[in-house]
Amino acid sequence: MAMDVLATLISALACGQVRVVDLTQTLTEDFPTIVLPPEFGQSAPVRIEQIAHYDAAGPAWYWNNLSFGEHTGTHFDAPAHWFTGRDVARGTVDTLPAEDMIAPACVVDCTAGCAADPDFLLTRQQLEAWEASHGRIPQGAWVLMRSDWSQRKGAAYAGLRGDGAHTPGPDAEAMRWLVQERGILGFGTETIGTDAGQGGDFTPSYPAHHYLHGAGRYGLQCLTNLHLLPPTGAVLLAAPLKVHAGSGSPLRVLALVTGDEA
């Protein structure tokens, strides 16, 4: 039976009934990373250093050394990333359940609000309105906040000003509700963090991190191509690198969508 399901999936992929959408930003050296006050420890940026390129350093092969922080590029936040999730069982990327790496996704279109206000906040009321149109958010689903922020570049993407970053995100009640009353698997954004740029001033501070990881749930950020996903029906494949005791990792995030919707 299981073989039949997988064979059906492969067949659907082959004939275009199911399509694969890449939700991943290219891992590049100049992609903005989270900025903390400089007296704190800083995430290493992405660096790609050539070892050999069919040259004297290696005549027949090409390869690079990579270095980056766990939270660079399109990346996954594990529960252990935040203090609220420090005691969660299987809370690091090497121990988290593999079955959580494939899950359905709900996409909430916030593009109009984000275009009008870089500090746009996704609220519980907006989520309830979304449910009125698309049905109840299933337990164990990803909720992806579509902002079209990924179409911005450089400074416009980072949104940094003298008083911090100005990028959209969820408000505190929205995150509490999603985690505690809908039991979501995780929350994903197109911006640098799962929280709004000004989320440090919310109560609790950085509510997406606070509620998600405290409940053993996950974060995805720096996603792209969310405009290619339907509000419901997509399936996400999000498998972080199996880093020993890792708090997160860059990863390739893929979505499966049925052909009509892709």
Add this chain to the structure above:
Amino acid sequence: MRDKKNPTLRTRHPLLPPAARSTAAHLLTAAAAQGRFALPCCTQCGRFAWPMPEACPECLAEVALKDAPNEARLISATKAEVPADSYFRERAPWWVGLVQMGCGPQALVHLHPAAQVGDALDMTLMLDRAGQAVLHAGPIGGDMTTDPQWQHMTADPRGRRILITDARHIAALPLAIALAGAGAAAIFAGVPEMWKPLPQREALLAVPGLVLVPLDVTSDRSVADLAHDIGGKVEILINTADLPRPGGLTAPTAQADARAAMETVAFGLMRLARSFGPPMTARGADGPLGAVAWVNVLSVFSRAHPPALAGYGAAHAAGLALCHALRADLATGGLRLMTVLTGPTEDDWFQTFDPPKVSGKALAAAIVAGLQRGLEEVSVGDLAKDLLQRLDENPKAVERALASGRI
């Protein structure tokens, strides 16, 4: 306005003046590198000598270098129209003078063409394009910079295109202003992480001839990309990239901060050297405004290492060590590498250090003056000068003082 290069003509290969010197003569090299006028002087009879002797020509006692008065009088002048040496022949006519120094010796010097026999002269001990100490003389009070021979031995920003690697450095804006004031033809100011705000963006862009370019010295790709773009245009590179992060060996972020500082100060220099070194070295004889100098702005803590700046000092020590390799590479094209060792600067990272601290303007002025004088070693700020002097005299005392939190 720069004269445009004729693209059908071959760019000349850099030639150098004769470089052979005795070991003892490099005492003069050290003085010339720092812009001091010093001559060999007998430790017994006190007579000055020239050229550098192995022992006192009068009493055979040991000689040591000693600061000397720099006035002289011109005995004779020679205009060499067809010098035998290829370097000088390419630059002929070349003026040579025989001078009587006020402190005693006679010497053959590179001579300012305006000097007449009998004139009182100012002498300068300077480095030629081979990096060796030579004497130059010109009329007292005269403008030495009008002498083509002086121009060959200095690195004047006038008419040249200059890259400042980090526009976020405290000295970047005053440096750009000073370079523009000194006649730089173009100033490229590198901006790491363009996506972060650049507080002085408008002020920088107001500097005549300045353009902002993306440059992150911690990235192979960023450095290589900019070198592909402008590497063939840069005649002076001023590396201001730095990452001051105070902290001792056991500070919470010590290792990450030290690694980041190394990436910026040491490996960043290697990346710049790899990408900009060869095209600049190849243009060492590219006309009167060819590539001429590379400046590395480093901390004086590269030489003496306070425990409270453990990783930072180590990164700068590594950067300074790499300068020696880079200097040797650049020397093949006749380019000068000038190290500028600064004391703590007036920015937030050195907030807790006692004054006097070095302002960006003072640092900028020292860099431009060093280029105009053709120096190889510059120290900026009272603290840096004092620390270096004490280090020469009693290095262990400096180490103990730094260990106890004093500088």
